[in-house]
Amino acid sequence: MNILLNGVMVVTGLGLAAAIILVAFSKIMEVKTDETVERVREVLPGANCGACGYAGCDEYAKAVAAGQAEGNLCVPGGAKTAEEIAGITGRASGAVAKRVAVVACRGNAQHTRTKMAYQGISTCHAANRFFAGDWVCPDGCLGHGDCVSACMFGALSVEDGVAVVDRELCTGCGACVKRCPNHLIQLVDDSKASAYVLCRNHQKGGVTRKGCDVGCIGCQKCARTCPVEAIHMEENLAVVDPAVCIDCGKCIGECPTGAITRILAD
Amino acid sequence: MKQIFVILVSAILVDNFVLSKFLGCCPFLGVSKKMDSALGMSGAVIFVMALASAATWPIQHYLLEEMNLEYMNTLVFILVIAALVQLVEIILKRYIPSLHKALGIYLPLITTNCAVLGVTMLNVDNKYGFWESVVNGIGAGVGFMLALVLFAGVRRKLESCDVPKAFRGLPITLVAASLVSLSFMGFAGLAENMFK
Numbered sequence: 001m002n003i004l005l006n007g008v009m010v011v012t013g014l015g016l017a018a019a020i021i022l023v024a025f026s027k028i029m030e031v032k033t034d035e036t037v038e039r040v041r042e043v044l045p046g047a048n049c050g051a052c053g054y055a056g057c058d059e060y061a062k063a064v065a066a067g068q069a070e071g072n073l074c075v076p077g078g079a080k081t082a083e084e085i086a087g088i089t090g091r092a093s094g095a096v097a098k099r100v101a102v103v104a105c106r107g108n109a110q111h112t113r114t115k116m117a118y119q120g121i122s123t124c125h126a127a128n129r130f131f132a133g134d135w136v137c138p139d140g141c142l143g144h145g146d147c148v149s150a151c152m153f154g155a156l157s158v159e160d161g162v163a164v165v166d167r168e169l170c171t172g173c174g175a176c177v178k179r180c181p182n183h184l185i186q187l188v189d190d191s192k193a194s195a196y197v198l199c200r201n202h203q204k205g206g207v208t209r210k211g212c213d214v215g216c217i218g219c220q221k222c223a224r225t226c227p228v229e230a231i232h233m234e235e236n237l238a239v240v241d242p243a244v245c246i247d248c249g250k251c252i253g254e255c256p257t258g259a260i261t262r263i264l265a266d
Numbered sequence: 267m268k269q270i271f272v273i274l275v276s277a278i279l280v281d282n283f284v285l286s287k288f289l290g291c292c293p294f295l296g297v298s299k300k301m302d303s304a305l306g307m308s309g310a311v312i313f314v315m316a317l318a319s320a321a322t323w324p325i326q327h328y329l330l331e332e333m334n335l336e337y338m339n340t341l342v343f344i345l346v347i348a349a350l351v352q353l354v355e356i357i358l359k360r361y362i363p364s365l366h367k368a369l370g371i372y373l374p375l376i377t378t379n380c381a382v383l384g385v386t387m388l389n390v391d392n393k394y395g396f397w398e399s400v401v402n403g404i405g406a407g408v409g410f411m412l413a414l415v416l417f418a419g420v421r422r423k424l425e426s427c428d429v430p431k432a433f434r435g436l437p438i439t440l441v442a443a444s445l446v447s448l449s450f451m452g453f454a455g456l457a458e459n460m461f462k
Contacts (some may be wrong), residue, residue, distance in 0.1 A: 003334060003335075006333050006334075006335060007335050007338050010329065010330075010333060010335055010338065010342070011338065011341060011342060011345070014342060014345055014346065015345055018345060018346070018349030019349075021349070021353060022349060022352055022353060022356070025353055025356050025357070026356055029356050029357060029359070029360040031359055031360055120428070121426075121428045122428075
């Protein structure tokens with residue numbers, strides 16, 4: 001009986017002693033934490049995508065609470081989060097420019113031709129190192145879906161050999177932009193409709209055409225047609241300046257290959 | 267002195283906690299994905315193991331053995347280790363915030379880790395003295411770090427491999443872990459013969 005009682009007493013005593021010491025120390029050693037950090041962190045979406053330019057939602061919340069960052073940098077959270085952050089910090093925030101990713105390639109299996117049947121590691125980076133992948137065009141979408149695995153929101157998918165963005169799901173965090181080995185993905189302003197060249201091939205027209213029916217062949221028709229001079233040529237490739245583009249649609253009608261498309265605003 | 271070195275070498279290499287004794291497999295698989303989190307975790311483990319060895323030794327010898335309660339040591343050690351680590355965390359947070367931030371979430375995570383409890387129980391089983399216990403704790407922690415860092419390297423290589431679909435993810439990780447563990451069998455008998 002005695003040994004049983006001893007055991008109970010020792011464990012109870014140790015537990016009690018530990019509890020008292022812990023409570024005492026946590027009171028004495030209390031570190032005042034800034035409540036705004038936690039409140040800001042709560043309204044953030046928690047995707048840790050890094051679109052705000054900070055290492056994650058925690059770091060961004062700290063920067064906002066310390067007044068080092070604006071409250072409107074969270075892209076996935078959008079205007080709603082910016083408003084909530086403004087309500088917590090008391091600082092008015094600017095508007096959040098919603099941006100969406102656009103894949104600048106239309107070269108799916110119908111429009112493009114392959115030069116080999118690549119059977120190596122199924123990632124774009126690996127395929128790109130091996131003679132620039134399956135397709136004849138060295139600058140097209142490789143279609144192995146590195147951007148799909150980079151996307152945290154399931155907004156990307158590979159359809160018929162070319163990556164496609166679901167604009168409803170895309171938050172504009174830019175994770176896919178960094179991943180694409182051919183730098184085909186770009187973030188564009190979601191609120192403005194404009195023309196966009198869905199091609200990144202800088203080869204001469206004839207060479208482009210051999211590999212792809214819908215690539216930019218550098219004919220400059222669009223640049224000549226544009227009434228506001230929003231299109232300029234960069235090494236056999238037309239580039240639209242979306243800030244200048246008035247969305248008249250003339251270049252789209254002129255393009256012989258259909259490489260220019262209209263990007264719609266929501 | 268020789269005894270101390272034998273304990274240290276055998277805790278790090280021969281009886282490596284993760285790869286030979288299979289203690290602490292959860293953090294071994296969980297935190298070895300990235301090198302920096304592996305280092306943070308093992309730093310915390312070394313710290314906690316040394317501290318736990320130092321704290322449980324007097325309790326075993328001056329409290330439990332005096333009262334013939336040695337059979338209670340598992341329960342008492344868990345209690346003491348958990349309380350101690352919480353206490354250390356509070357103190358670190360106040361006085362050394364940089365270290366607290368570096369150890370981060372890993373410190374409270376390993377309070378009840380089986381590797382930490384295992385080291386204190388082995389100290390008792392092997393009848394180590396106070397300093398031998400502390401050295402065994404540090405050695406076990408360093409061994410844990412070695413295993414974790416090695417395996418983080420292996421997993422980085424694994425990421426760029428074309429793994430058959432059925433083996434992707436955890437299965438290939440476990441296969442790789444068993445191979446690393448096999449390689450540690452080569453250290454058997456090292457500690458005894460090293461200091462002859």
